Amino acid sequence: MKNILIVGGAGYIGSHAVVNLQESGYNCIVLDNLSEGYRDAVKCDHFVQGDINDTNVLNYVFQSYDISTVMHFSAYINVGESVVDPQKYYKNNVQSTLNLLSAMVDNKVKNFIFSSTCAIFGNPQYLPLDEDHPQAPINPYGMSKFMVEKILEDYSKAYNLKYVALRYFNAAGAHPTVRIGENHRIETHLIPLVLKTLTGERKDIKIFGTDYDTPDGTCVRDYIHVCDLAEAHKNAIELLDAGNESYQINLGTGVGHSVKEIIAACEEVTGMRVPVVNAPRRAGDPASLVATSGGLAKRLLNFNPKFIDIRETIRTAWDWERNKEY
Numbered sequence: 001m002k003n004i005l006i007v008g009g010a011g012y013i014g015s016h017a018v019v020n021l022q023e024s025g026y027n028c029i030v031l032d033n034l035s036e037g038y039r040d041a042v043k044c045d046h047f048v049q050g051d052i053n054d055t056n057v058l059n060y061v062f063q064s065y066d067i068s069t070v071m072h073f074s075a076y077i078n079v080g081e082s083v084v085d086p087q088k089y090y091k092n093n094v095q096s097t098l099n100l101l102s103a104m105v106d107n108k109v110k111n112f113i114f115s116s117t118c119a120i121f122g123n124p125q126y127l128p129l130d131e132d133h134p135q136a137p138i139n140p141y142g143m144s145k146f147m148v149e150k151i152l153e154d155y156s157k158a159y160n161l162k163y164v165a166l167r168y169f170n171a172a173g174a175h176p177t178v179r180i181g182e183n184h185r186i187e188t189h190l191i192p193l194v195l196k197t198l199t200g201e202r203k204d205i206k207i208f209g210t211d212y213d214t215p216d217g218t219c220v221r222d223y224i225h226v227c228d229l230a231e232a233h234k235n236a237i238e239l240l241d242a243g244n245e246s247y248q249i250n251l252g253t254g255v256g257h258s259v260k261e262i263i264a265a266c267e268e269v270t271g272m273r274v275p276v277v278n279a280p281r282r283a284g285d286p287a288s289l290v291a292t293s294g295g296l297a298k299r300l301l302n303f304n305p306k307f308i309d310i311r312e313t314i315r316t317a318w319d320w321e322r323n324k325e326y
């Protein structure tokens with residue numbers, strides 16, 4: 001049985017990857033400092049609480065377990081915060097990743113799967129976004145991920161490291177059967193924010209900008225179910241195991257939904273009315289971000305998202321939001 005190290009496996013997406021991998025017969029070892037994640041989200045037997053800045057912890061993990069692939073989910077993820085405190089982002093997203101990669105090189109671990117983001121593209125020059133789209137991040141969060149992608153290009157040439165950088169669009173939803181889901185300590189994502197207005201945790205939802213060049217004037221994003229993302233990660237392990245190449249792959253559904261459409265879908269799923277307040281545009285929000293469908297992800301990862309209807313994705317998020325276990 002192969003051992004996979006899941007760094008950041010107590011967080012939202014990492015915890016779903018762990019469940020998927022365990023079900024597929026992999027042995028998961030989670031390393032997480034619990035700065036943002038939750039111990040209860042870790043649904044495997046091997047958990048190490050530690051920080052990837054700590055080389056002793058990394059050496060301990062690599063020497064205790066024969067790791068075949070590292071999945072690296074850990075990062076700070078709040079775009080707005082990255083603008084006011086870029087140091088925090090470059091330290092935890094770039095410097096910490098360098099520390100992790102150095103420990104991998106020292107311990108001769110070759111396969112790496114990296115959580116990148118569509119934020120590396122900045123303002124789209126054309127849509128949908130394919131892998132060839134120019135990269136010009138417009139905030140420190142996106143820049144930190146772009147820098148790691150560049151570091152990976154160099155490391156793969158010099159140190160024989162193989163990697164897949166997966167550029168997610170907007171992760172959404174929760175596991176339909178295992179009790180894990182999205183619970184960021186500071187939530188900035190639209191679907192949980194809308195649902196929190198319905199549980200009474202928030203007063204209303206602000207729509208930032210209603211005058212964009214989109215069909216209803218509000219921003220359009222590509223929402224991909226977290227279980228579909230998890231499946232793509234498993235397939236990325238197999239892709240790395242099968243060859244000697246490295247890859248950068250966009251991961252979205254190819255379908256965009258506007259803020260107003262998401263709110264309407266939340267109302268339909270819950271049967272409740274969402275309190276909405278219109279607000280001015282936020283700096284740095286592109287009008288639309290939508291991935292190509294059927295591109296590299298389909299060809300290389302056999303990517304075939306199961307959650308196509310946004311209402312199904314929202315239904316899983318709503319189940320979780322009402323019955324959260326952490």
Ligand SMILES: NC(=O)c1ccc[n+]([C@@H]2O[C@H](COP(=O)([O-])OP(=O)(O)OC[C@H]3O[C@@H](n4cnc5c(N)ncnc54)[C@H](O)[C@@H]3O)[C@@H](O)[C@H]2O)c1
Binds near residue numbers: 007074
């Ligand atoms: N959520 C999205 O929509 C989205 C979209 C694109 C990319 N991503 C990327 O996916 C990854 C996972 O996102 P998420 O939403 O699951 O975030 P999350 O905050 O829920 O999970 C990150 C986990 O990493 C841990 N962590 C942070 N710094 C650490 C460190 N130095 N050492 C050890 N553990 C550390 C946290 O405690 C947390 O459990 C991130 O890299 C993020 O940039 C997320």
